[in-house]
Amino acid sequence: MNENLSVLGVFSLLSILAVGGGAAVLPETKALVVETHHWLTDDQFRDIYGLGQVVPGPNMLMVIVIGYHVTGFLGALMAFVGFFLPAGAISWAASRVWDHFEGSPWRRSLQQGLAPLVVGLMASGTISIARTAIDGTLTIIIAFAVFAGVYCVKKVNPALLVLGGGLVGLALLSGTGAGMPPP
């Protein structure tokens, strides 16, 4: 029961910190889940983040799987409620008062100031996943191929590229014990 409450607490905190969206809060999520609470290993975190990429909707829905790993279905619910309720309530309330600040020059300053902060956080999110996901030539090639596909070929659905990465991994790595948890 205690553990359920700490899942709720951790994801509520992350919810409030998620200024700039899911990728921006990724490094902090990994730090809390892997390093502070030891709920997951590095590899499990990478795997679960990967699961979030192959389902529709916001990929941070993967927090549900993290909760499930800690305490089962109740943990999944705690992570979901924790991650979405606080930020959702803030958005709901703020959108009702936002228009009162119409025309305030500080609103523009807020947006301009936060924009590079968010990009920095997204870059850090990429780095934190890359630290476990990139561990050899093949993973580098997959990452570059998907990068080029998403960045240069705008028409292609990124989910297909991510699934393609999974197929390449399946075809070329399944004999190597790649990604296997230590015995």
Next chain:
Amino acid sequence: MSFSVPPAPGAAPDAGLHAGATAAYAVPRGVRLWDIFVTFLYIGAISFGGGVVAYLRASLVLKKGWLDEEHFLSALEIAQALPGLNATNLSIIVGDRLRGVAGAIVAFAGMTLPGGSMVLALGVAYAANAHNPYVNAALVGVGAAAVGMLSAVTLQIGHKQLGQMLNVAIIAATVLMVSFLHISLVWVLLTVGPVAVFLFRPRRGGTGEGDADEGEGKAP
């Protein structure tokens, strides 16, 4: 404003970037809750590959006509400035504007139900197959692909800022603090956030737009 909406496959290219709401357009009245739920459920079920905001725009603005472009972008502006995911924040804000609290709840539920139940099913299967070499090999590939996708999306959103020294300094300071000094996000937001907003503070005689590149501010 420097965010942009990465285009969804098949969606029309993103028009302007931000807008102050104008009074000319009224949000439609009497949209049924069931309609709101089904619309968001559909978006929640087809929006593979991130970039949910682009799917939302295609559906809410172009297909349903529930919002005009300016109202959509002003809702997006709010969703981005506040904590939480843009897609779910936007669902809540739009649902609220259409039908109040009940609208917000059904929009949020529709948006998260398909992906949430799918990822949970995958997660249960993953936990049961932790020692399967095929599952692990495939997930190594997926993880590597996710890195490629994340970096592409980061660059898409950030490339406009890379020409401005002040933006580059804020990005660099943030990455340094989070990824290399491992400073908690709470402190990063509480220090870099106010400094960044101050550096872009409104200037007398100007709108604050694009005039903050004199490099007079030091990043923390």
